[in-house]
Amino acid sequence: MLLLIGYFTGLSILYTIGGILLVVGVVFWILGAVGRPVGGRKVWL
Numbered sequence: 001m002l003l004l005i006g007y008f009t010g011l012s013i014l015y016t017i018g019g020i021l022l023v024v025g026v027v028f029w030i031l032g033a034v035g036r037p038v039g040g041r042k043v044w045l
Contacts, residue, residue: 003015003022004018005018
């Protein structure tokens with residue numbers, strides 16, 4: 001969402017923060033998919 005808001009409003013800080021959060025989310029998703037505990041938990045419900 002921040003990526004889209006930053007892109008359409010021209011606010012580069014929102015675009016940057018959105019990109020960073022997207023990358024972190026993808027990394028956590030991949031770690032969770034391979035069975036590694038993320039944040040001290042194996043399963044997030």
